[in-house]
Amino acid sequence: MLEYNIAYILTNPIFVFAIFKLYRTFFDKLAYSKRVEKASYFLYFVFISVIIFVTRIPIINLIITALFLFINSFNYKSSLQRKIIIPSLILSILFVIEMIVSVIFGYIDISIVNDSSFNSAVGIILIRVVTLIVAYLINKLMQARNNNLKIPKIYYLAFTVIQMGTLYLYIVSLESNNLSIQSILMRGAILIIINLTMILIDEKIYYSMVIQSEKQMLKEQNIVYEKQIKLMDQSTRAMKVLKHDMKNHLTVLHGIYSKRNSEESDVYFQRIIDEIEGNDYSQSGNFIIDSMINFKLGQLRKTNYQLSLDLNIPQKLDVSTYDLTVILGNLLDNAITAIKKADRKLLDLSISCSMGNLIIILKNSYNGPLKIENGKFLSTKKNKENHGIGLSNIKQSLNNYDGEIRLEYSKDIFSAHVIIPYIN
Amino acid sequence: MLNIAICDDNEHICSIIEEIVIDYNKESDIEIKTEVFYSGEKLVEYLKIEDKFDLIFLDIELGNTTGIDVARHIRNEFNDHISKIVFITSKDGYEQELFEVQPLNFIKKPINNIKLKKCIQLAIKLLKIENKSFRYKKGHDIIRVAIKDILYFESKGKKIKIVTYNGSNYFYDSLKNIKEKLPKVFIKPHGSFLINFNKVKALKSKCALMENGIEIPISQRRLNNMRNMLIEFEQEKRDARI
Numbered sequence: 067m068l069e070y071n072i073a074y075i076l077t078n079p080i081f082v083f084a085i086f087k088l089y090r091t092f093f094d095k096l097a098y099s100k101r102v103e104k105a106s107y108f109l110y111f112v113f114i115s116v117i118i119f120v121t122r123i124p125i126i127n128l129i130i131t132a133l134f135l136f137i138n139s140f141n142y143k144s145s146l147q148r149k150i151i152i153p154s155l156i157l158s159i160l161f162v163i164e165m166i167v168s169v170i171f172g173y174i175d176i177s178i179v180n181d182s183s184f185n186s187a188v189g190i191i192l193i194r195v196v197t198l199i200v201a202y203l204i205n206k207l208m209q210a211r212n213n214n215l216k217i218p219k220i221y222y223l224a225f226t227v228i229q230m231g232t233l234y235l236y237i238v239s240l241e242s243n244n245l246s247i248q249s250i251l252m253r254g255a256i257l258i259i260i261n262l263t264m265i266l267i268d269e270k271i272y273y274s275m276v277i278q279s280e281k282q283m284l285k286e287q288n289i290v291y292e293k294q295i296k297l298m299d300q301s302t303r304a305m306k307v308l309k310h311d312m313k314n315h316l317t318v319l320h321g322i323y324s325k326r327n328s329e330e331s332d333v334y335f336q337r338i339i340d341e342i343e344g345n346d347y348s349q350s351g352n353f354i355i356d357s358m359i360n361f362k363l364g365q366l367r368k369t370n371y372q373l374s375l376d377l378n379i380p381q382k383l384d385v386s387t388y389d390l391t392v393i394l395g396n397l398l399d400n401a402i403t404a405i406k407k408a409d410r411k412l413l414d415l416s417i418s419c420s421m422g423n424l425i426i427i428l429k430n431s432y433n434g435p436l437k438i439e440n441g442k443f444l445s446t447k448k449n450k451e452n453h454g455i456g457l458s459n460i461k462q463s464l465n466n467y468d469g470e471i472r473l474e475y476s477k478d479i480f481s482a483h484v485i486i487p488y489i490n
Numbered sequence: 491m492l493n494i495a496i497c498d499d500n501e502h503i504c505s506i507i508e509e510i511v512i513d514y515n516k517e518s519d520i521e522i523k524t525e526v527f528y529s530g531e532k533l534v535e536y537l538k539i540e541d542k543f544d545l546i547f548l549d550i551e552l553g554n555t556t557g558i559d560v561a562r563h564i565r566n567e568f569n570d571h572i573s574k575i576v577f578i579t580s581k582d583g584y585e586q587e588l589f590e591v592q593p594l595n596f597i598k599k600p601i602n603n604i605k606l607k608k609c610i611q612l613a614i615k616l617l618k619i620e621n622k623s624f625r626y627k628k629g630h631d632i633i634r635v636a637i638k639d640i641l642y643f644e645s646k647g648k649k650i651k652i653v654t655y656n657g658s659n660y661f662y663d664s665l666k667n668i669k670e671k672l673p674k675v676f677i678k679p680h681g682s683f684l685i686n687f688n689k690v691k692a693l694k695s696k697c698a699l700m701e702n703g704i705e706i707p708i709s710q711r712r713l714n715n716m717r718n719m720l721i722e723f724e725q726e727k728r729d730a731r732i
Contacts (some may be wrong), residue, residue, distance in 0.1 A: 339600070351583015376732050378596045380586035416728050419589045422692035422699075425724050468695030470717065483721050489692045489699075 069187040069247045073254065075115050077194035080258060082111045084194075084201035085135070088159065091205040092152045093142035103141050110134050132157055163200055167193045187247065188240060191254040192233065195261055199229045202265055206272065225268060232260050287391050293364070294357035308338075350377035354390050355417065362398040363413075371411035378418040384488040385424060389463035396456035397428050397482055404432035404480060412479075422489030429481040460484075492520055492614060493541070497527040497560065498549035498578060503601065504528065507547055507578075510606045520614060530555035534563055542570050545613045547597075547606075550579040550588070561591040571655070571689070571701050572620065572638045574613045592691070595727050608730035619673045620688070626652070626668075628661045641700050642685040643668055643676075655702070679708040679716055687719050 086107055096103060117130065135153035144152075171189055203226065236257045240250065315338055322331045348359035355377065363373070383390070398415075405411050414429040460471055469486040494511055498504045504526050515522040525543070527533040530552045537543075546564070550557035557577055564570050575591065580599035594616075595609050620638035627633075635654055644651040645665045652659050665684050669676060675687045679698050683706050692699040693716060698706045708716060 351581070374732060376728055378731075379584070380589060381583040382586060416724075416732075418724060418728065420724050420727075421690050421720060422589075422694065423720060425721065427721070427725065427728065472721075485717055485720065487692075487694050489694060 069250070070190060071118055072247075072251060073187040073190045074118055076251070076255070077191055077258070078111055078115050080198045080262075081194050082107050082114075084198045085110075085138075085156065085160075087201040087205045088156045089138065089142065089152075091201075091208045092155070093139070093144055093148075095143035097141055097143045106138055106141055110138070128161075131160070159200070159204075160197060163197050164193050167196050187250060188237075188254075191250075191257070192237070195233060195257060198261060198265075199226075202268075206268070209272075225264070228264060229261060232257055283392070284388075286395075287387075290357050290361040290391075290395075291353075293361050294353070297360055347373070347375060348377060350379050350417070351381045352377075352379050352383065353381075354383075354387050355379060355394065358391060358394045358398065359415070362395065362402060365402055366405065366413075369406065369411060371405055371413060374414045374416075376416040376418070379424070380419065383419075383424060385467065385486055389466060392463040393460050393484060393486070394426070396460050397426065397484070399456060400482075401428055401430035401480075404430050408433045408478070410478060422487060424484075424486040424488055426484040426486075427481070428484075429479055431478050432475075432480045434475065434478060434480070492522045492545065492610075492617070493543045494522060494524045494610075495527060495533060495536075495543040495546040495548075496524060497530065497533045497546065497552070497557075499528055499551075499553045500549070501528060503549070503578070503599065506601050507606065510601070510603055511610065513603075514607050514610050518614075529553055530557070530560040533560060537564065537568055537570075542568070542573050544617055545574045545576065545594075545610065547576050547578055550577050550584070551581060558585060558587050558591070561593070562587075565591050569655070574616065576609050576613075590691075595730055597731070605731060612726065612730045616688070619675065622673065624668075624672060626650075626661045626663065628659065633659070633661075637673065637686070638688075640686050641689045641702055641704075642683055642706060645682040645684075653702070653704070675719075677715060677719055679706055679712055681709065683707070687716075687723075693717075693720055 113134075114127075114130065117127075121127075132153070135157055136149075139149040139153050142149075168189065171192060203222065207222070236253055239253055315334075319331060319334060322334060347363045348356040350356055359375070359377075366373075401413060405413055408431045410431045412429070412431040414427075416427045418425050457471070464470060464484070464486065467486050467488065469484065471485075472483040474481045474483070496504050496507045496511075498507070508524055508526060511522060511524050525536070527536065531554070533546075533548075534555075542564075548557045548560060552560065557579075561575050561577075564573060564575070571592070574594040576595045576597060577588065577593050578597050578599065578601070584596075594613060597605055597609060620636070622637050623634045624637060624640060625632055625634050635652065639654045639656065641653045641655065643665060644653070646660075648662055649660045650663045650665065650668065652661070665678070665682070669678070669684055672684075676684050677687050678684050685698060685700065685706055689701045690698045691701050695708070695713060697708055698716070700706060
């Protein structure tokens, strides 16, 4: 049993690391500090490494793992419901991996398997390595989905092939005669090192992808600003023309007034006012917000829709340009996509400040055939998610301010309420 | 009785607003008195001697002193946090300071008849609530306090601490009991506090900064309710603008 114990203790760190990765996948906020989190995983590692010398009854091991999983969930901020569901899910993931590996392993016909003492040592190495790979892949897939990163599927395939391939090579290498426990463990160690190195490389690639998508975002932002500068330049020119024309306008008005035709003068006044307002939608004076709204609404210039804009905001806000662009940009993108598809076209945007909070209220029409069965909405949740392209980006930016977004929808109107506290 | 001040350096704008107010007065059963000022200084001078106004229509781009200066003077020097201020503006873009004097609303030039009336209506609605009073028993005396003067209540054991602009006092009661007697602008940010939402200067995620500078903690659970009210109030103001 010594072989098993050595392999077990040596692979414990990667097993604990796999559990850690799974928790980080499903929970995003720590309840205490990173130090407490680290300490609890370390304690668990020590505990399972020591307990092996006391008992090896599988059911007790299972209970210990289950207990740890449930207690560990209190390291993270979430509802009680999630604190019960997630550990159960993780426990079943671990259990299923162990079952599958054992079953497959049982079918492989290699000489070493017949020696029961080697058998269990190799088995535990395989189970742990597969657990690590699976946990890591789940983590990456969820993270990429949350951050809206477009990582090609071939990338995941290559990653899996390399990881599984090395596993296969490890099993095949056990075919040779006169294997000692040292060589099994040595090969196992190499296998683990290869896997960990792959994970490290992958992390680096992942972060470079994140940086790239941020760069892309900034590039788009620059285009938006350029357009706004052009718009402002246009309106300055229009103002100059208007000033020049003012004398003519006044002469006409004088004429109309002397005839006391108020209806005609009303129309005339409105025309001059419209001319001063120019053709940009948003003139709140806040450069970032104006740029974003004018650029995005420009996409609807050819669409016949009802627009209501109400902006009461300071010229400068203590909200970072980047976050404001992400939040407003994604909100407007979603709304515009929905309006284009909708029969009734309506956009109602109101941004204001109150009690140190920037408040965005956005309402848009959408074609949402909500399925109704027995008087209940069936697919309301689905609609919510469909609307959520870029929603996670908005949420991420809002997190920096402890802000929040609330979504509501009726039969054909979708509304988003965003609160950003900007005073600390 | 509603006291309205109109302050704009443009006489023409003043008379437009005044006409709309008079027009509103004819439609409603509330008695309205208006006072017109052509400069910020005159309004400040008037307020030094006379009573405060319920509602002030204040131009942002006044002559020498800006509307912000006047509003700040009213809030800080005269310590008047009750008068409702509606800013009148033709400018694109506001200063951030403008939002620190708790304006009731903004109206853009050219002045729209309906929007202005909606603003008066909103002010009346708020003032009606604020002019009510709250009564509590201390010993054998019954003490009355105007809702508009109350900042918050704090539960301290079996006693309740009431905090107003004029100081604080203690009496025996429970927050639950008090809440039932008060209008719904009184909200619990935390188990042992009941605050007047209209007196919040800054609503942060962890605490509410009150007008007297005291920070009241907000519990995670109740932040949602607080923000609901913030959005609800904002919608109401918005409805008066469009």
